[in-house]
Amino acid sequence: MKYSDEQRIAKIQVTTEKLLTYISRENITPERIFHEEPIQWAVTTPLYNIGEHVANLTAEFKQEHNTIPWVKIAGLRHRLVHHYEDTNWTVICAIIYDVLPKFLEELKQL
Structure with missing residues (x-):
């Protein structure tokens, strides 16, 4: 199923x-x-899901909202999926505790 950017943002927000x-x-x-x-x-697992939806947002949407580091978010998913054994849990904790609350607030503004 193909989702619109708005549907993807809603899914990202709920997952976050x-x-x-x-x-x-x-x-x-x-x-x-x-x-x-x-x-x-x-x-x-939720970070994979978030990254997958981000990777499938349209280029136009990402450009329109270019203050959000879309490439890094999608890259995190790629890293977790393909290099899980090398996961840096300090980075994951920083993302969860420091980045995600701010990211959620940014999503709510979209």
């Missing part, structure tokens, strides 16, 4: 909200992310 809610509700700390494989899977 669900991930942040899960992190909060389950008291997921960076320490748990570093050491618990089920938590690693639980936090990276």
Whole structure:
């Protein structure tokens, strides 16, 4: 199914909200992310989904909203999927705790 940019942004927003809610509700700390494989899977799967939707946004949409680092977001998905064994969990934690809340606010403005 082909989604519109608006549908993709809505899906990205919902996925981001669900991930942040899960992190909060389950008291997921960076320490748990570093050491618990089920938590690693639980936090990276939504990041894959976000990256996949971002990769499929139109070039025009990404250019129109060029303050968001679309290439890096899609690149994260590629890195996680193709180089999962080399995942830098410090970077993932920074994304989850520092980047995603700000990203969610930017999405709400679109």
